[in-house]
Amino acid sequence: MTDKQKQELIETAVKMTDFSYAPYSHFHVGAALLAKSGEVFTGCNIENAAYGPSNCAERTAIFKAVSEGVRSFEAIAVVGGAENKDGKVEIKDFCPPCGVCRQVMSEFCGKEFKIILFDGKDGIKEFTLAALLPESFSLE
Numbered sequence: 001m002t003d004k005q006k007q008e009l010i011e012t013a014v015k016m017t018d019f020s021y022a023p024y025s026h027f028h029v030g031a032a033l034l035a036k037s038g039e040v041f042t043g044c045n046i047e048n049a050a051y052g053p054s055n056c057a058e059r060t061a062i063f064k065a066v067s068e069g070v071r072s073f074e075a076i077a078v079v080g081g082a083e084n085k086d087g088k089v090e091i092k093d094f095c096p097p098c099g100v101c102r103q104v105m106s107e108f109c110g111k112e113f114k115i116i117l118f119d120g121k122d123g124i125k126e127f128t129l130a131a132l133l134p135e136s137f138s139l140e
């Protein structure tokens with residue numbers, strides 16, 4: 001992944017927060033998933049009145065890719081923030097993936113898969129999947 005690709009992934013993830021459907025938590029998450037082919041799959045969180053059927057941004061992106069026959073991934077950028085009083089999303093801190101999303105990543109992404117987080121200012125953090133989900137249960 002080049003620095004330019006990383007920057008574009010972050011920008012795309014930020015844009016995806018606009019599509020987030022979060023009338024319950026008012027917390028909007030965007031994700032941009034880079035496939036090894038260079039293709040980018042996007043996702044946002046999609047909530048539901050029954051809460052349980054809600055889907056995170058990361059899983060939306062991964063499931064979109066897998067459902068289109070793509071299963072080889074290099075990196076994902078994830079950003080999230082709450083709405084302010086005017087209903088605008090404000091990204092103020094890092095938004096690390098939840099445990100369920102980490103487990104879904106482990107199904108399709110290798111240990112060296114990169115998770116890129118952006119705090120909305122100038123902070124970028126990058127982790128491998130192995131670092132965020134050590135000793136994981138998997139097909140292996």
Ligand code: THU
Pocket residue numbers: 022025027028029044045046047054055056057058096097098101
């Ligand atoms: N959320 C994500 O989209 N990704 C995560 O990894 C953490 C949480 C969403 C789920 C829910 O719609 C909202 O953020 C608040 O938990």
